Amino acid sequence: MFHISIYIEKDFKMGKYIINNNIRKFRFNNGEMTQQQLAEKAGVTRQTIVSMEKGKYSPxxxxxxxxxxxxxxxLDELFSYDLKDNSN
Amino acid sequence: MFHISIYIEKDFKMGKYIINNNIRKFRFNNGEMTQQQLAEKAGVTRQTIVSMEKGKYSPxxxxxxxxxxxxxxxLDELFSYDLKDNSN
DNA sequence: TTAAAAAGTCAAGTAATCTTTACAAAAAGT
DNA sequence: ACTTTTTGTAAAGATTACTTGACTTTTTAA
Incomplete structure (x- = not known):
């Protein structure tokens, strides 16, 4: 007799996902709205918009x-939560 | 002659919205999942789930x-962004 | 009706988001 | 080519999400 163990990490999903956004796309779909204009309408600073578009953090x-x-x-049109591509 | 000014706040939308969630509902739709179980699956502490369900902060x-x-x-099934009811 | 499990509360600490300021790089207009 | 507008970068401080731990209240179930 022999025994095969398959170990599945408890939180195997964690850390493998990444948030993508279409902010830039929607800015240009809305009359070429600038980062500054979006920032004002959303009530944040332009810097926050920049960081979000660049994916530097999750808002x-x-x-x-x-x-x-x-x-x-x-929300679902603007953001997606996708498996990070590990093919590189 | 006289003059009437109507002042419209620039960000009149801000501060009037509130985030609601259906977390508790979904927990019970999922085989009576406890806060602790949800916390583990989501990779946070139970305290975080408690605070979210109670609407103490926006996650x-x-x-x-x-x-x-x-x-x-x-996301849209789980969270909604609604005008705060000011009728009280 | 008492024990056990689940949910709620509080407070202090850590980590991440967001602001502010200031400047550099790139794009667009003259 | 030069100016102006827009976008990108960086770093320090403020604010807020999240953790940790310890305790109380409510619910479930023996």
Whole structure:
């Protein structure tokens, strides 16, 4: 007899996902809205918009909603939570 | 002659919205999942789940996505961004 | 009706988001 | 080519999410 163990990490999903956003795309779909204009409409600084577009951090849900509201779209249209591509 | 000024706040939308969530509902739709179990699956502490359910703060978008993923639903099914009811 | 499990509360500490300021690089207009 | 507008970078401070731990209240179940 022999025994095969398959170890599945408890939190195997964690750390493998990445948040993508279409902010830049929607800015240009809305009359070439600048970062500054979006920032004002969403009630944050331009720097926050820059960092978000660049994916430097994940925004608060509150801010995500405010930006979606500016573009009049749903959260799911603006953000996606995808498996990170590890093929490189 | 006289003059009437109507002042419209620039960010009149801000501060009037509130984030609601269906976390508790989804926990009970999922075989009576406890706060502790949800916390483990989402990779946070139970205290974080408690605070979220109680609406004590708006979670990060990252965490919002992880919880939606646990329940296998979209962000928009789990969270809503509604005008605060000022009728009281 | 008592024990055990789950949910709620509080407070202090850590980590991450967001602001502010200031400047550099790139793009667009004259 | 030069100016102006827009975008990108960086770093320090403020604010807020999240953790940790310890305790109380409510719910479930023996």
């Amino acid at each position: 608060s849900l509150e801010l995500a909603f405010r930006i979606a509201q500016v573009f009049n779209v749903s | 990060s978008l990252e965490l919002a996505f992880r919880i939606a993923q646990v329940f296998n639903v979209s």
